Amino acid sequence: MTDQNPQQSSQPDGNNAETIYGAQAHYASYPSLRDRAVFITGGADGIGSGIVEQFARQGARVGFADIQADRAAATIDRCTVAGVPHAPVFYDVDLLDIEALQAAIGQAQNDLGTIKALVNNAASDDRHTWQEMTVDYWNNRMNVNLRHYFFAIQAVAQPMIDSGGGSIINIGSSSYMMQEDFFPGYAVAKSGVEGITRTMARTFGPDNVRVNTVLPGWVATERQLSKWWSPEGEEGTLRDQALKRRIYPPEFAQMVLFLAADDGAACTAQQFLIDGGRR
Numbered sequence: 001m002t003d004q005n006p007q008q009s010s011q012p013d014g015n016n017a018e019t020i021y022g023a024q025a026h027y028a029s030y031p032s033l034r035d036r037a038v039f040i041t042g043g044a045d046g047i048g049s050g051i052v053e054q055f056a057r058q059g060a061r062v063g064f065a066d067i068q069a070d071r072a073a074a075t076i077d078r079c080t081v082a083g084v085p086h087a088p089v090f091y092d093v094d095l096l097d098i099e100a101l102q103a104a105i106g107q108a109q110n111d112l113g114t115i116k117a118l119v120n121n122a123a124s125d126d127r128h129t130w131q132e133m134t135v136d137y138w139n140n141r142m143n144v145n146l147r148h149y150f151f152a153i154q155a156v157a158q159p160m161i162d163s164g165g166g167s168i169i170n171i172g173s174s175s176y177m178m179q180e181d182f183f184p185g186y187a188v189a190k191s192g193v194e195g196i197t198r199t200m201a202r203t204f205g206p207d208n209v210r211v212n213t214v215l216p217g218w219v220a221t222e223r224q225l226s227k228w229w230s231p232e233g234e235e236g237t238l239r240d241q242a243l244k245r246r247i248y249p250p251e252f253a254q255m256v257l258f259l260a261a262d263d264g265a266a267c268t269a270q271q272f273l274i275d276g277g278r279r
């Protein structure tokens, strides 16, 4: 385990996986997360990979679904090197295939026990214009960024209820709130994530299942740095943030841990922004 705070840099550091995913400050430990079964979508890369690692460091039994087997192996390796008690389990699933997702969650329940926390995270922020949108691409954007959130919830909910409760954390995006206009299909789907959170929080409240959204501002993942980073873009983001530095996946993950732990037991139907105080 390293013991350093993520550092600001004026250059993209997309190859510095230690900084991006593995940097470990003096974070809290949550006894309630030890041995808790957690399922995370999109856990092979980016923010999801950071969330997988942070849960594993807490001693949770982590299952994660993704399509990138090589990146999944790298995530598991990082956790193993960190000495976690339970190596995360990878499920090779394209989330566009809802039956495959349902089967993976069923398998994870067998492998890990009743899933007590679900993190819906996988998404794709590919850029596109309103002019080039087709019906097929619209459906694809909804299916990549929204549909699987609902069906993952549907798959974990009954066992969660039967076991006395649980926590569902939907990763959203502040892009639609900020009126970012370079990916309309993505932004609309992300606004729908908030609809799922608020609706399902009310549905499941009597059964002690909590549902919240955690929204990143700009989190420095390898994909963000390699695909969308520019000096001007970073300058603009830091100008808008109260904190004048980058935000990294391990930092983002801390709010997710809190909400999955017993410590977050009174929080539901909420949005939590992890964006460095962006305006």
Ligand SMILES: NC(=O)c1ccc[n+]([C@@H]2O[C@H](COP(=O)([O-])OP(=O)(O)OC[C@H]3O[C@@H](n4cnc5c(N)ncnc54)[C@H](O)[C@@H]3O)[C@@H](O)[C@H]2O)c1
Residues within 6 Å of the ligand: 041, 042, 043, 044, 045, 046, 047, 048, 065, 066, 067, 068, 071, 093, 094, 095, 096, 120, 121, 122, 123, 124, 125, 144, 171, 172, 173, 174, 175, 215, 216, 217, 218, 219, 220, 221, 222, 223, 224
């Ligand atoms: N990084 C940011 O600055 C930022 C900003 C706003 C919102 N977000 C949100 O945070 C979450 C994570 O984003 P990220 O930046 O880490 O993205 P990322 O692209 O780095 O990681 C996404 C992961 O999801 C997986 N995935 C995508 N489509 C999949 C599919 N069909 N089936 C299985 N796995 C699939 C990818 O393989 C990848 O491992 C997303 O919900 C995104 O909308 C991120």
